[in-house]
Amino acid sequence: MPLPSDLAYALDPAALMASTGNLPDPWQARFLRSRAQRVLLLCSRQAGKSTTTATAALHEALYYPPALILLLSPSMRQSQELFKKVMQVYRQFKTAGKLVEESSLRLELPNGSRIVSLPGKDETIRGFSGARLIVLDEAAWVSDSLYYSVRPMLAVSGGRLIALTSPWGKRGWFYKEWTDGGDDWFRIKVTAHDCPRIPAAFLQKERKSMPENRFLSEYMCEFVDTSDSVFSYQNVMDALSSDVKPLFPVIGAAR
Numbered sequence: 001m002p003l004p005s006d007l008a009y010a011l012d013p014a015a016l017m018a019s020t021g022n023l024p025d026p027w028q029a030r031f032l033r034s035r036a037q038r039v040l041l042l043c044s045r046q047a048g049k050s051t052t053t054a055t056a057a058l059h060e061a062l063y064y065p066p067a068l069i070l071l072l073s074p075s076m077r078q079s080q081e082l083f084k085k086v087m088q089v090y091r092q093f094k095t096a097g098k099l100v101e102e103s104s105l106r107l108e109l110p111n112g113s114r115i116v117s118l119p120g121k122d123e124t125i126r127g128f129s130g131a132r133l134i135v136l137d138e139a140a141w142v143s144d145s146l147y148y149s150v151r152p153m154l155a156v157s158g159g160r161l162i163a164l165t166s167p168w169g170k171r172g173w174f175y176k177e178w179t180d181g182g183d184d185w186f187r188i189k190v191t192a193h194d195c196p197r198i199p200a201a202f203l204q205k206e207r208k209s210m211p212e213n214r215f216l217s218e219y220m221c222e223f224v225d226t227s228d229s230v231f232s233y234q235n236v237m238d239a240l241s242s243d244v245k246p247l248f249p250v251i252g253a254a255r
């Protein structure tokens with residue numbers, strides 16, 4: 001006997017995405033079906049990371065009420081873009097009810113769940129508590145300071161954290177968690193080759209028309225030194241030495 005559609009969507013966020021007209025790519029389905037508490041999505045440009053995460057946020061809001069979902073992006077423009085994606089998915093999802101409240105950065109569902117999209121500043125998020133899901137979009141550009149002020153918000157709520165981005169050099173918390181963050185994280189890497197909507201011929205032309213390190217970063221998910229780095233990551237690491245004694249005593253250092 002087929003499941004009533006709402007139960008099918010509740011059980012399977014990938015089915016919810018398919019119902020909006022976007023058949024999920026294999027990685028999108030894998031991500032949507034995971035209930036991992038901590039997720040890192042390292043993706044090519046245009047792979048579909050914002051659309052998929054918007055679907056995940058909506059699924060959480062629809063089927064785990066009353067849920068508070070915070071979408072954090074590095075800038076106001078990016079917050080607006082991500083929120084537009086949420087609204088697009090919401091409108092395409094046929095069984096969604098009428099909204100109680102809707103503004104350019106916030107919606108409230110009849111079941112009491114809220115999705116709030118915010119530009120990432122420590123001060124703006126400190127007023128929120130009890131988030132069931134926190135999404136960090138363009139995470140490589142989200143400051144370390146914001147990341148470390150977000151984490152304690154999940155201590156009491158037991159909520160989930162999803163960070164999605166293309167890489168931006170060997171720097172910052174995302175790079176650290178991706179390369180050295182241990183088994184707490186469920187990691188998904190999606191290069192442009194894994195995205196069926198990015199044709200191979202387009203990629204070949206892109207490779208020829210941009211610096212190699214830029215191509216590797218934008219499309220191949222590689223943490224390479226970017227053109228705005230004065231010194232390469234390797235130069236900096238090579239310059240560090242424990243043989244050199246500090247000129248002045250380091251306050252708080254063990255004797």
Ligand SMILES: Nc1ncnc2c1ncn2[C@@H]1O[C@H](COP(=O)(O)OP(=O)(O)OP(=O)(O)O)[C@@H](O)[C@H]1O
Nearest residue numbers: 022023024025043044045046047048049050051052
């Ligand atoms: N499974 C899918 N089927 C069809 N279209 C899709 C699918 N997933 C994403 N798209 C489309 O691909 C385009 C890019 O998606 P999206 O903006 O989510 O990607 P992104 O990785 O966040 O891009 P950017 O790197 O620019 O932030 C959009 O037009 C979106 O609707």
Ligand SMILES: [Mg+2]
Nearest residue numbers: 049050051137
């Ligand atoms: Mg995006």
